[in-house]
Structures are given as C-alpha cells and as structure tokens.
Amino acid sequence: MYRLRFHGRGGQGARVASKVLGTAAFLDGYYAQDFPLYGAERRGAPVAASTRISEEPIMERGVIPEPDIVIVMDETLLQDPLTMPVSGLKQGGIVLINTAHSPAEAKAEYKITAQVLTLDITKIGLDMLGMPILSTLAGGVAARIVGLSEESLKDAVKKVLSEIITDRKLLDKNVAAALYCFNAITPAKIEIKLKTIGTTKKKSTVISLPFEHAAVSSPAINATGNTPLRMTGNWRVFRPVWNYDSCTRCMICVARCPDGCILVNEDDYPYTDYDNCKGCLICIEECPTNSLGKVREVHA
Ligand code: SF4
Ligand code: SF4
CATH class of the missing domain: 3.30.70.20 (Alpha-Beta Plaits)
Known part of the structure; x- marks a missing residue:
C-alpha cells in the first residue's frame, strides 16, 4: 500500500489533489481512499489531505501518521513548526516540494534527509492556468511518483473537476497542466512496494484507527486573541x-x-x-x- 499526504494551504487545492490521485488509482484498478483534514477552515491556513492506494481492500482509516510519500504544495509550510509536513515520513520515502529550487538546495534549506524531488508547480499553474490553484498539478506529480498511467490521470482530472467547475476551457487547461506536471518529473526510485499489505502479512479485518497527532494534521487554535502572534x-x-x-x-x-x-x-x-x-x-x-x-x- 502507498500512503500519501498532501500539505497545502486553504485555496491551493490539496483536497482535490488527493481526490484526483485516488480517482486515477481507482481507474487504474487499485483500491483507493482520499480525504482532507482541515484546520482553521480559512483561506491560506494549513490543510492536509491523504490518499491510500492498495491492491487489496483498505481496512485502515483516519489520518496517515507515517506516509510513504509527502507532497508539499507550499514550501513555507516546511518552516512552520506547527504543521511539520515531513513528520513521520517512512524510511525510503519521498518528499516532493513545490519550489523554484533544486532538490539539493531544498534538502539543505529544510534539512530533509529523505529523497527530495522538486518542481515549481506554482509557476506552471500561473503559466498554464493563470492562477496558483495547484490541485490537478499536484495530483499529476503524485500520480507519476506512484506509477499510475497517464490515461487514468487524464480521466480522473476530467471526472473530479467536472463535479466542481462548468468552464470547459478551464477543465481542458487543467488536464493539460496535470499531464505537463506528470511528465515534468523523472520517476523516483520508491523503495516501498505497492503490494506490501496482503502479500507479506496476514490479512486483518480489524480497522486501524491510528492516534492523530496534532502535528501531522493542522495547527489548532488553542487560545483567544493569538492572531497577531501568527505571522x-x-x-x-x-x-x-x-x-x-x-x-x-x-x-x-x-x-x-x-x-x-x-x-x-x-x-x-x-x-x-x-x-x-x-x-x-x-x-x-x-x-x-x-x-x-x-x-x-x-x-x-
Ligand atoms: S487608498 Fe489608494 S491604494 Fe487604497 S484603494 Fe484608495 S486609491 Fe487605491
Ligand atoms: S493587504 Fe494583504 S491581506 Fe490585505 S487585502 Fe491586500 S493582499 Fe489581502
């Protein structure tokens, strides 16, 4: 099973990115789950979304505390001590960062020891869509990392976006942008295999509800009058x-x-x-x- 976490900001499209990925996986014949986890429910506030992809029925539920792959849609989150997007990343996992910097620069800047891929998704969104909404683009890079097909990605973007928007031209631009991102990165070497659960372990019918660390979800608002403290x-x-x-x-x-x-x-x-x-x-x-x-x- 692959467990992916998307981290973005309200309005960037992390939820839709996880849905595009989950839908593409389903169309490729896998079992899939995708769901968001909102924090402050405010534009610009940190948002997390998750996707599980498996060849077997998925019995896990809840937030993913130990992802195989993390997609960081806004690199400023890497400096946010309350969000910590790469927390819990598994050994051999991958971090994709939306940044104008190279993987080596990003690794050094954010002190990440895992394998890092980078792509300036914001620039692609601005160039191809005219706006920094990155849902289908982030879904495209994630689909490439986990090895899904281009055809399923295309159909997934059409299916998910047609439930949200009616502008045909914008939908077509999103399909083109998602495919551009899909082809813009070199497939990474993933050490985690899709057929992990069900092949090496005895199948369990127990639904796992892992403890949801606040740090892997979104910042909590614990005190009144703290807005000026949050830059x-x-x-x-x-x-x-x-x-x-x-x-x-x-x-x-x-x-x-x-x-x-x-x-x-x-x-x-x-x-x-x-x-x-x-x-x-x-x-x-x-x-x-x-x-x-x-x-x-x-x-x-
Ligand atoms: S104060 Fe100046 S910048 Fe602000 S709305 Fe009026 S004209 Fe525009
Ligand atoms: S000053 Fe900043 S927060 Fe205020 S309206 Fe302009 S862009 Fe928005």
Missing part, C-alpha cells in the same frame, strides 16, 4: 505593492482588507504590514484607481 505573511504567492502616484488616499483598500493589515503612514498613504498580509489580493481588486500591483514571492 501569516509567509502564506503569500503574491505581495501587493502600491503606486502612490495615482493613489487618492480614499482608504477603500484599508477598509476592505479582510485581515486588517493595511495601515496608514505619516503622509496618509496606505501600506501593508507584510508580516501579516496573507496575499489574498482583495485590496488590488477593490482599488478604484488601480494603484495596487502584485509581485510574486519566491521563498527560501
């Missing part, structure tokens, strides 16, 4: 930037920022607190004079 600035794909030449100081952006992190300087111009701006870009949409632009963040 959400590392959640951004883009940062908003101001052009004061055309800004009329109407303060609409200040009022519309959902995080209340746009402040006003001594000259009465707005500016954001980048420690807490989560990069939703609502301020850009709301500005009547187009005085706000966006610049992509590249982490690490």
Whole structure:
C-alpha cells in the first residue's frame, strides 16, 4: 500500500489533489481512499489531505501518521513548526516540494534527509492556468511518483473537476497542466512496494484507527486573541505593492482588507504590514484607481 499526504494551504487545492490521485488509482484498478483534514477552515491556513492506494481492500482509516510519500504544495509550510509536513515520513520515502529550487538546495534549506524531488508547480499553474490553484498539478506529480498511467490521470482530472467547475476551457487547461506536471518529473526510485499489505502479512479485518497527532494534521487554535502572534505573511504567492502616484488616499483598500493589515503612514498613504498580509489580493481588486500591483514571492 502507498500512503500519501498532501500539505497545502486553504485555496491551493490539496483536497482535490488527493481526490484526483485516488480517482486515477481507482481507474487504474487499485483500491483507493482520499480525504482532507482541515484546520482553521480559512483561506491560506494549513490543510492536509491523504490518499491510500492498495491492491487489496483498505481496512485502515483516519489520518496517515507515517506516509510513504509527502507532497508539499507550499514550501513555507516546511518552516512552520506547527504543521511539520515531513513528520513521520517512512524510511525510503519521498518528499516532493513545490519550489523554484533544486532538490539539493531544498534538502539543505529544510534539512530533509529523505529523497527530495522538486518542481515549481506554482509557476506552471500561473503559466498554464493563470492562477496558483495547484490541485490537478499536484495530483499529476503524485500520480507519476506512484506509477499510475497517464490515461487514468487524464480521466480522473476530467471526472473530479467536472463535479466542481462548468468552464470547459478551464477543465481542458487543467488536464493539460496535470499531464505537463506528470511528465515534468523523472520517476523516483520508491523503495516501498505497492503490494506490501496482503502479500507479506496476514490479512486483518480489524480497522486501524491510528492516534492523530496534532502535528501531522493542522495547527489548532488553542487560545483567544493569538492572531497577531501568527505571522501569516509567509502564506503569500503574491505581495501587493502600491503606486502612490495615482493613489487618492480614499482608504477603500484599508477598509476592505479582510485581515486588517493595511495601515496608514505619516503622509496618509496606505501600506501593508507584510508580516501579516496573507496575499489574498482583495485590496488590488477593490482599488478604484488601480494603484495596487502584485509581485510574486519566491521563498527560501
Ligand atoms: S493582499 Fe491586500 S487585502 Fe489581502 S491581506 Fe494583504 S493587504 Fe490585505
Ligand atoms: S484603494 Fe487605491 S486609491 Fe484608495 S487608498 Fe487604497 S491604494 Fe489608494
């Protein structure tokens, strides 16, 4: 059995990525399970999703504490002590990181000892879909890592997305982006074999419910008034930037920022607190004079 965990941020598509993978595995003739685990239920908050793939009926349930493969859809999560995406990774397992950096750079940066693969999935999403929604793309790389077929991936993306969106062109772009990601990585050497359960062990009818460590799920909110302590600035794909030449100081952006992190300087111009701006870009949409632009963040 393969056990995979996807780690992303609310809005990136970790749940759909796990579903695309599970559906592709099912279409390839395997048993599959896929399910999300939400934390703060908030855009940008850490989200985990899991997929189990097996040649035998899957009796396990619950979160996967010891995955064979981890897909990190947002590399800033690797620096989040409450999320710890690679926790519990099995010996011989693989980590795929969405980053502009090479595997060697990412290994050194995040002190990961396991086998690391990297791909700038965000760039592919921006180039091919025009937005940083990475569900089908992450599903594509995961399908390649576990050795599923291109045809099943294609059908899975169509099936899963047709339940969510009606835009045919966007669906076709997602199929193309998923296949691009599928072919963009070199298949990794996985030491875990698919036929682990049922061939080497006696079959069990007992459903295993492993203890769910908070650290492998999502950060808990344990105290009131702790929002200012949680720096959400590392959640951004883009940062908003101001052009004061055309800004009329109407303060609409200040009022519309959902995080209340746009402040006003001594000259009465707005500016954001980048420690807490989560990069939703609502301020850009709301500005009547187009005085706000966006610049992509590249982490690490
Ligand atoms: S992108 Fe703009 S609206 Fe969104 S959190 Fe940052 S400053 Fe606020
Ligand atoms: S909404 Fe636009 S014009 Fe108004 S204060 Fe903000 S940046 Fe300036």
